[in-house]
Amino acid sequence: MDPDFPTFAASRPYTAFKQEITRIGLFLPKETVNHFSALSRYFNNLLNHLKSDFGRRFWKTLAVKNDGIRAFKSKRINFKFKQMMKLFGEIKKKVKVHKVPMWRSYSICQNCGKRYQTDFNLWFFDDQYNRYCNCEFVNGESRIEIIKRDIETNKQGIIDKKRVLVLQMRKLDERLEDLFEKEKNVNSIRHLEKMKPAFQNMKQNGHYKATRKQAASALKELEKYDSWTSRVRRNVNYKPPIGAALVGGR
Numbered sequence: 001m002d003p004d005f006p007t008f009a010a011s012r013p014y015t016a017f018k019q020e021i022t023r024i025g026l027f028l029p030k031e032t033v034n035h036f037s038a039l040s041r042y043f044n045n046l047l048n049h050l051k052s053d054f055g056r057r058f059w060k061t062l063a064v065k066n067d068g069i070r071a072f073k074s075k076r077i078n079f080k081f082k083q084m085m086k087l088f089g090e091i092k093k094k095v096k097v098h099k100v101p102m103w104r105s106y107s108i109c110q111n112c113g114k115r116y117q118t119d120f121n122l123w124f125f126d127d128q129y130n131r132y133c134n135c136e137f138v139n140g141e142s143r144i145e146i147i148k149r150d151i152e153t154n155k156q157g158i159i160d161k162k163r164v165l166v167l168q169m170r171k172l173d174e175r176l177e178d179l180f181e182k183e184k185n186v187n188s189i190r191h192l193e194k195m196k197p198a199f200q201n202m203k204q205n206g207h208y209k210a211t212r213k214q215a216a217s218a219l220k221e222l223e224k225y226d227s228w229t230s231r232v233r234r235n236v237n238y239k240p241p242i243g244a245a246l247v248g249g250r
């Protein structure tokens with residue numbers, strides 16, 4: 001049933017809104033399910049006439065399209081209420097998403113300065129030595145505050161762990177860098193072979209005796225590195241089998 005308007009002009013926004021309402025409904029955030037603050041009170045009142053065809057259609061569209069609520073045919077279904085219940089269920093689930101371990105879900109009572117626990121705990125109940133809060137009403141961090149604090153503690157723990165790991169990574173990077181450098185240096189052995197002819201030339205044709213001598217000793221040193229690059233070489237730990245000399249001698 002449409003409301004009465006004093007003039008035709010006054011009814012036009014209403015008519016336009018009514019025509020588009022099912023489409024608009026799809027874009028409305030469901031957190032505003034109780035009260036669409038974007039709408040004037042006039043339209044809000046219109047929408048909340050759940051028993052009118054208009055209101056019913058609106059809430060049904062919103063609930064079915066946005067929330068996957070089943071499109072019941074019966075006119076007695078209150079889709080707004082269904083949606084509210086669904087939202088309620090979702091929020092309950094969200095709030096319970098973090099479980100504080102028992103050994104961390106305590107806080108200090110402002111009245112007695114002792115520990116209390118948010119849930120029933122036999123240690124706290126059966127307290128022989130009067131160690132824990134036994135006030136009839138505790139005064140301290142709420143359950144939500146304890147949950148939030150626990151999340152904060154966990155976050156901080158992970159952040160600290162990350163910081164240590166980043167430092168370790170940096171140190172590993174440095175060690176890797178060092179090894180890359182060593183690898184490059186070790187590879188420079190191939191330059192030694194190329195230096196041989198120059199030293200040989202110097203050894204034979206050097207102008208001064210001292211130079212020739214130095215070149216000769218450098219060449220000798222170079223020869224030591226020959227075995228470093230060849231795969232087949234004399235085994236420095238070779239020990240001839242006992243009796244081999246005899247066998248060989250026969």
Ligand SMILES: [Zn+2]
Pocket residue numbers: 109110111112113114133134135137138139
């Ligand atoms: Zn207390």
